[in-house]
Amino acid sequence: MSIPGLTLIAESINDSVPSTHVLFEENNLQGIVELARFQAEKGAAYIDVNVGLRTPAFMAEVVQKIQQHISLPLSIDTPDPEMAAAALEVYDRARSGDPIPILNSISEARLEMFDLYQKHPFIPILLATEGKDEFGGIKMNKTAAETHATARSIVHIARQRVEGLSNDKIIIDPGIMPIGSDSTGNFRRLMNAMQLIHQDSDLAGVNMSVGLSNFTVMLPPQKADGSAVKGPLESAFLTMAMPLGLNTIVGSVKRKYALLPPDHPAMQCLTDVLNLEGMEIIMRVMSYIS
Amino acid sequence: MQEITERIATCVELGKISKTTPFPPHMKGQDGADEIAAEALKNGVHPDALLAGCMQGMERIGKQYSENLVFVPNLLMSAAAMNAVMKHLKPYLESGALKRKGTFIIGTVAGDLHDLGKNLVAMTIKGGGFEVIDLGVDCSTEKFLNAIAQHPDCSVGLSALLTTTLINMEKSVQAIKKAHPSVKVLIGGAPVTDNYCRQIGADFYSANPQGAVEFLNKNKNI
Numbered sequence: 001m002s003i004p005g006l007t008l009i010a011e012s013i014n015d016s017v018p019s020t021h022v023l024f025e026e027n028n029l030q031g032i033v034e035l036a037r038f039q040a041e042k043g044a045a046y047i048d049v050n051v052g053l054r055t056p057a058f059m060a061e062v063v064q065k066i067q068q069h070i071s072l073p074l075s076i077d078t079p080d081p082e083m084a085a086a087a088l089e090v091y092d093r094a095r096s097g098d099p100i101p102i103l104n105s106i107s108e109a110r111l112e113m114f115d116l117y118q119k120h121p122f123i124p125i126l127l128a129t130e131g132k133d134e135f136g137g138i139k140m141n142k143t144a145a146e147t148h149a150t151a152r153s154i155v156h157i158a159r160q161r162v163e164g165l166s167n168d169k170i171i172i173d174p175g176i177m178p179i180g181s182d183s184t185g186n187f188r189r190l191m192n193a194m195q196l197i198h199q200d201s202d203l204a205g206v207n208m209s210v211g212l213s214n215f216t217v218m219l220p221p222q223k224a225d226g227s228a229v230k231g232p233l234e235s236a237f238l239t240m241a242m243p244l245g246l247n248t249i250v251g252s253v254k255r256k257y258a259l260l261p262p263d264h265p266a267m268q269c270l271t272d273v274l275n276l277e278g279m280e281i282i283m284r285v286m287s288y289i290s
Numbered sequence: 291m292q293e294i295t296e297r298i299a300t301c302v303e304l305g306k307i308s309k310t311t312p313f314p315p316h317m318k319g320q321d322g323a324d325e326i327a328a329e330a331l332k333n334g335v336h337p338d339a340l341l342a343g344c345m346q347g348m349e350r351i352g353k354q355y356s357e358n359l360v361f362v363p364n365l366l367m368s369a370a371a372m373n374a375v376m377k378h379l380k381p382y383l384e385s386g387a388l389k390r391k392g393t394f395i396i397g398t399v400a401g402d403l404h405d406l407g408k409n410l411v412a413m414t415i416k417g418g419g420f421e422v423i424d425l426g427v428d429c430s431t432e433k434f435l436n437a438i439a440q441h442p443d444c445s446v447g448l449s450a451l452l453t454t455t456l457i458n459m460e461k462s463v464q465a466i467k468k469a470h471p472s473v474k475v476l477i478g479g480a481p482v483t484d485n486y487c488r489q490i491g492a493d494f495y496s497a498n499p500q501g502a503v504e505f506l507n508k509n510k511n512i
Binding site: 015016052053079080130137138139140177178180181183218219220279282283285286287289290 | 305307311312313314315361362363364366367370401403406427428452453454456480481
């Protein structure tokens with residue numbers, strides 16, 4: 001983790017990580033604390049906390065336990081307003097030197113999360129991946145323009161709900177999808193959406209974040225020659241996305257993220273993918289990982 | 291005929307879609323699933339042989355995927371090669387000259403917009419010789435029930451990626467089992483477990499698509 005200007009929210013305390021799931025199942029909170037400590041020592045700026053489908057009381061207990069031992073600010077990761085409320089209620093700002101926690105995340109389908117702000121301020125991660133359809137239901141945004149429109153819309157809602165909320169206290173998540181199954185050009189949508197958000201004067205100064213490990217999920221860890229697959233592709237993504245305003249990731253402290261030169265094979269792969277369609281994208285990724 | 295079946299199976303397994311597709315590199319410039327299927331039918335080969343090739347190829351790649359020997363892009367390439375064959379088989383399937391093993395209805399549960407896992411299962415089951423009716427994402431219980439009513443001998447698959455939508459999976463599974471006790475209900479997705487499957491009364495959970503095909507092969511409602 002050594003890219004200036006990139007904030008890392010460490011991802012490992014998440015119920016969807018099998019080894020962390022076991023710790024939760026065994027109520028091994030000391031193990032959770034050790035995981036938080038490890039991530040803090042490896043350069044995390046925030047520790048993400050996602051306890052899955054457990055109780056708000058358990059979430060509160062985990063937050064308290066981590067804060068007893070670790071002074072980094074936390075990212076409260078839940079779509080459940082009750083669980084978020086429980087975590088924010090016990091969150092000790094003084095313990096982390098006063099920075100407010102991140103709340104990961106709020107979408108247009110769960111705006112009630114903003115009601116928690118007045119009592120317990122947080123930096124919201126606002127999801128631009130899903131917006132409202134014409135019937136008021138939720139829909140996955142499929143184009144850069146739709147993603148940008150949702151980003152504008154949810155930021156405006158946030159300003160209405162939270163007086164004085166400035167852009168630099170907002171994180172937009174434009175949504176990252178696995179490159180290994182990207183037959184619909186989602187990577188291109190994401191890059192174009194970030195550019196639209198970055199160039200929008202109304203959104204000037206907002207932070208942008210993605211869950212970077214999702215980008216390479218379902219790919220092999222190594223090529224046939226033993227060289228790494230995932231790290232270079234994630235670094236290539238960062239190299240292309242940071243000039244478009246990406247400054248935060250939910251990612252792994254174990255990964256050695258770096259900015260890559262344009263002639264790096266991973267950079268060439270992603271550059272090619274931007275200009276390909278359908279199964280040609282999959283074939284290009286296959287050619288990179290083979 | 292066996293040779294055609296094997297050639298199709300090889301193309302499907304390796305993801306060789308057509309002569310012009312560059313993947314896999316060692317087959318560059320060779321005929322792919324598209325050309326082999328077209329030529330075979332023109333020469334009077336029974337479409338059964340082609341469908342058998344698709345099934346064998348998808349079974350091979352599905353097993354390799356379940357053993358972590360290949361990854362999602364491989365599966366997608368295989369499915370594309372299979373679809374190149376199925377395009378030629380469509381008239382025979384529509385006329386009834388070619389039979390499938392059964393019907394499988396699949397959808398992502400209400401409130402959940404993720405479709406990758408669902409799509410991987412759908413394409414693998416299609417490759418297993420079943421007709422697949424894909425209801426898409428964010429499927430209400432009513433949507434599942436309406437589709438089942440039109441295909442009462444079907445099996446059903448429900449997918450969920452979010453822990454928050456598991457509750458909707460439970461509601462849909464229980465409504466389906468209540469209305470159609472004999473319909474086999476399969477569930478899958480990142481937060482789903484074998485325990486959860488038993489807890490909500492579904493018939494089968496598989497961590498990989500090939501497991502679902504094997505279950506359906508053993509429990510065909512036909």
